[in-house]
Amino acid sequence: MNKNIIVGQSGGPTSAINSSLAGVIDMGIKSGAEHVYGMVKGISGLLNEEYVDLGTIINDDEKRELLKRTPSSFLKSCRHRLPDDITGSDEYRKIFEILEKLDVGYFFYIGGNDSMDTILKLSKYAESISSDIKFIGVPKTIDNDLTITDHTPGYGSAAKYIATAMKEIIPDATVYGTSYVTVVEIMGRDAGWLTAASALAKSEDCEGVDLIYLPEFVFDMDEFVEKVRKLQEKKKSLVIAVSEGIKLADGRYVCEFNPDDSSLDAFGHRSLTGTSRFLAHTLNRELKTKSRYIELSTLQRCASHIASLTDINEAYEAGCSAVKAAYNGETGKVVVFERVSAKPYECSTGLADVADIANKERYVPKEWYDHDKCQMMKEYIDYARPLIEGELMPVYKNGVPRHIKL
Amino acid sequence: MNKNIIVGQSGGPTSAINSSLAGVIDMGIKSGAEHVYGMVKGISGLLNEEYVDLGTIINDDEKRELLKRTPSSFLKSCRHRLPDDITGSDEYRKIFEILEKLDVGYFFYIGGNDSMDTILKLSKYAESISSDIKFIGVPKTIDNDLTITDHTPGYGSAAKYIATAMKEIIPDATVYGTSYVTVVEIMGRDAGWLTAASALAKSEDCEGVDLIYLPEFVFDMDEFVEKVRKLQEKKKSLVIAVSEGIKLADGRYVCEFNPDDSSLDAFGHRSLTGTSRFLAHTLNRELKTKSRYIELSTLQRCASHIASLTDINEAYEAGCSAVKAAYNGETGKVVVFERVSAKPYECSTGLADVADIANKERYVPKEWYDHDKCQMMKEYIDYARPLIEGELMPVYKNGVPRHIKL
Numbered sequence: 001m002n003k004n005i006i007v008g009q010s011g012g013p014t015s016a017i018n019s020s021l022a023g024v025i026d027m028g029i030k031s032g033a034e035h036v037y038g039m040v041k042g043i044s045g046l047l048n049e050e051y052v053d054l055g056t057i058i059n060d061d062e063k064r065e066l067l068k069r070t071p072s073s074f075l076k077s078c079r080h081r082l083p084d085d086i087t088g089s090d091e092y093r094k095i096f097e098i099l100e101k102l103d104v105g106y107f108f109y110i111g112g113n114d115s116m117d118t119i120l121k122l123s124k125y126a127e128s129i130s131s132d133i134k135f136i137g138v139p140k141t142i143d144n145d146l147t148i149t150d151h152t153p154g155y156g157s158a159a160k161y162i163a164t165a166m167k168e169i170i171p172d173a174t175v176y177g178t179s180y181v182t183v184v185e186i187m188g189r190d191a192g193w194l195t196a197a198s199a200l201a202k203s204e205d206c207e208g209v210d211l212i213y214l215p216e217f218v219f220d221m222d223e224f225v226e227k228v229r230k231l232q233e234k235k236k237s238l239v240i241a242v243s244e245g246i247k248l249a250d251g252r253y254v255c256e257f258n259p260d261d262s263s264l265d266a267f268g269h270r271s272l273t274g275t276s277r278f279l280a281h282t283l284n285r286e287l288k289t290k291s292r293y294i295e296l297s298t299l300q301r302c303a304s305h306i307a308s309l310t311d312i313n314e315a316y317e318a319g320c321s322a323v324k325a326a327y328n329g330e331t332g333k334v335v336v337f338e339r340v341s342a343k344p345y346e347c348s349t350g351l352a353d354v355a356d357i358a359n360k361e362r363y364v365p366k367e368w369y370d371h372d373k374c375q376m377m378k379e380y381i382d383y384a385r386p387l388i389e390g391e392l393m394p395v396y397k398n399g400v401p402r403h404i405k406l
Numbered sequence: 407m408n409k410n411i412i413v414g415q416s417g418g419p420t421s422a423i424n425s426s427l428a429g430v431i432d433m434g435i436k437s438g439a440e441h442v443y444g445m446v447k448g449i450s451g452l453l454n455e456e457y458v459d460l461g462t463i464i465n466d467d468e469k470r471e472l473l474k475r476t477p478s479s480f481l482k483s484c485r486h487r488l489p490d491d492i493t494g495s496d497e498y499r500k501i502f503e504i505l506e507k508l509d510v511g512y513f514f515y516i517g518g519n520d521s522m523d524t525i526l527k528l529s530k531y532a533e534s535i536s537s538d539i540k541f542i543g544v545p546k547t548i549d550n551d552l553t554i555t556d557h558t559p560g561y562g563s564a565a566k567y568i569a570t571a572m573k574e575i576i577p578d579a580t581v582y583g584t585s586y587v588t589v590v591e592i593m594g595r596d597a598g599w600l601t602a603a604s605a606l607a608k609s610e611d612c613e614g615v616d617l618i619y620l621p622e623f624v625f626d627m628d629e630f631v632e633k634v635r636k637l638q639e640k641k642k643s644l645v646i647a648v649s650e651g652i653k654l655a656d657g658r659y660v661c662e663f664n665p666d667d668s669s670l671d672a673f674g675h676r677s678l679t680g681t682s683r684f685l686a687h688t689l690n691r692e693l694k695t696k697s698r699y700i701e702l703s704t705l706q707r708c709a710s711h712i713a714s715l716t717d718i719n720e721a722y723e724a725g726c727s728a729v730k731a732a733y734n735g736e737t738g739k740v741v742v743f744e745r746v747s748a749k750p751y752e753c754s755t756g757l758a759d760v761a762d763i764a765n766k767e768r769y770v771p772k773e774w775y776d777h778d779k780c781q782m783m784k785e786y787i788d789y790a791r792p793l794i795e796g797e798l799m800p801v802y803k804n805g806v807p808r809h810i811k812l
Contacts, residue, residue: 013581041582041583071574071577071578072574072578073581076581076583077581077582079582160805160806163805163806164711164806164807165705165709167809168477168478168705168708168709168710168711168807169704169708171419171478171809171811172419172477172478172704172707172708173704175479175482175483176447176482176483176484176485177447177482200804200806201806203803203804203808205808205809205811206811259665271698273699292703294701294703294704294705295700295701295703297698297701298578298579299571299574299575299700299705301578302574302577302578303571303574304574305570305574305712306711306712385805388806389804389805391802393799396797397609398606398791398795399569399714399791399794400569400570400606400607400609400794401570401574402611403573403577403611403612404611405577
C-alpha cells in the first residue's frame, strides 16, 4: 500500500502559498497517496495531532480553483522553531510517532527560510533514526530573499500589488500639482526586493516613483532631504518608495526615531513600522512641504485579488515538483526555480540542499540600483517584469472575491 | 451654431470620477457640441485659461475605456473656493469672460459638496448678469455624504475595495490564532459610510470584522478596551474597523492622543491619521495583546483596479444626465440618484437644486448601527451590497493596469 502524504504551511502568509498547497494535493493524489493530510497550524499543530484529510476537503475543481485564489495560509500557520539539539529533544520523537501512526511517507512544508530550518532538522533526525520518510521544502516568501532560487513563490504577486498600488497612488498624490511629498512604506526588513518592485509602476502612462530607498544601502537623512528639495525645484508633487528597514550609518533604523516609540510593543518586540511616517514629518518640518505617508502594510502580502498568474502557476508547480522529488527518493531538499530563458521568460524547477537555503538571506544586487538617482536599473526591471505578468481573475460573489475557509 | 461644453473636476480623487467625465464627453458630442473643453485643475486652472479640447484627446473607444479605468482626476484637481461675495469679486467676471471667449453654453463640474458650492455660486452669478450659460454639478465623493441622493458616484468602488481588503486582511491577521488585534483605519471624518463598508466582508467564507466604530457615535476608550478584552476570551485574533474621525465625548479626536502630535503638520493643519495606531498601542499596553494597525490610506479612493461596475456605470450615467439636463435648459442643479427598486436593485438619475446639496452632509442613520455589538445592521448591508456589485476588469499591460494620462 502506498504511504500517505502530510503537508503544512508556516511563517507569514502570501497570495501564492495556497497554490503550492493545491499543487501538493493534486500531485499527491495523482501519485497514488491514499491520504493527503494537512497539518493545521504547521508543525506546532502537528505536535498536538491537529490535522485534516485534504483529499476529502479539496474534492472538486471549484474548491481547487478557490484554494488557489485564497490569501493567507489555508491550513493556518505557526512560528515554531524546532529545538537545535535534534537528539536530546522529545519533540522529534513525538513528531515521528505521529507520522508513523498516520503512515506518512512524504512530508512537505511550505514556508520561508525559517520553515526550511524545520525541513533541515527533520530530515537530519530521520537520517539519525534511519527513517524512510522523505522531507521536502516548498519555498514561499513575498520577501524574495532565499538563496539559490531565481525567485520565490509569493514575490510576483506581492510585486504586482505594489506596482499596481504605486500606479494608482501616483496620479492620486500628484493631482493638485502643489508642493506635496508622499512617502510609501514597503515591507522587507533586510532585503529590498519588494521596495524595488515600486519601479515597475513606471510606464508610458505613469511617470513612476521619484526616489526609491532600499535597506541594502545606508540611509543618510540630510542627503535625503536635500534630494527632495532639489527635485521639488522642478516638480512639486513627489512620490517616494522606502523600505521599512532602512537604517542610518550607525545601524539605527529610521523608524526608531519616532517620538512615540511605536516600534517597541509591550513585549519589547521591535516592529519596523513608522519609517515613512518619520520621513514625511521630517520633510514637512525641514522643507515646509505638505507630506503624507502610506504604509502598504499586510495588504501587500494578502491581496490575492490581484495575484500574478505567473506566480500562482509557478507556486503550483513548486508544490507538484516537491511531490515528484519525494517520490523519486529525495529528502532534505527544497524546490528552487531556475530561469531557463530570460526573453521569452521561461522558468523550470530544480532542487537544492535545504542546508544551503535554510537561515540564509539573499539581497538585491548592488549593481541593480542607481544610488545617485535612487532608482532601479534596467537589470532589475528585466528580472522582475516577467514575475508579475498575467492575472488570475478572482471568483466574485456579492461584489467581493470568494475564498475557501478551513 | 451649437454652443460648446466645458467640464472640470475638483476635490479629492475617486475611482469613478473619470467615468463621469467620459459620460459628459460622450453625451456632449452626441448632443452636437462642437467642442467639449476640459478645464485643467478645475476652476483655478480655468482662471489661468488652462484647458484642453477633450474631443481630440478622448477620440476612440480604447481611450474612452481607459478613461473609465483611470484613477484620480484625469483633468487634475484643485481646492479653490470662489469668493462668497459674488458681486464684488473679479473672479466671476474673469471666468465668464473666458467662457464667452470659448463660446461655452454648458458648464459641468464633477466634485464633492465643496465643488457643488462652485456650481451654486456660478449659477447665481449667471442669473445676476442674465447669462444663458447652464451650470450643472455631477457629484462624486467616496464619502457618500451628500444629501438628497441615494448614494454618490465613487462610494461603491471605495466600498468594494474596503470590503475586499478586509476579506483579505482577516485571514491574514488571524492565521496564527494567537492573541493579536488588528485595527484597520478607514477614511471618513464625520460620516461613517466607508467604515461601514467593512461589514460587507462578512460571508460564508469570512467571519467578518469583530467590531466597527463609526464617527457618528461617541467613542469611549474604556468601553472599547473592555469590549476587546471580553471578545478575546473567546477568540484570540480580532480585526476591528475604525473611522479615522472617531471622537471622545469631549470632542477630541482619538488620533490627537498620539504623543508625536503627527496630526498637526508644519502649517498647523490637522490630519486625522493615527487613530488605529493609537488604539493598537492602547490595546497592546492595556491588555498585553499583540496588536497591529493598518491604515487603508488613499488606496481606498484610488484602487481603480477593483472598481465596482455598478459604480462606474452609474458615474457614467450621471455625466450623461448632467448634459441632458443642461440641454433641457436646467441650471443650478446637481444630478442625484434615486433608488427605484431595492430588490432587484434599480437606480435612476434625477436633479436636485444645488443649494440643497452644497455644503451639507449626510450621515449613516443611527438605526443602521448596532451600538451594543458594534456591527452594521441588515438595513445597511441591503443598502450597500448592490453598490459594490460587478467588476470592470482592468486592461493589463506588462503586468499592471493601464490608464490614460493627460
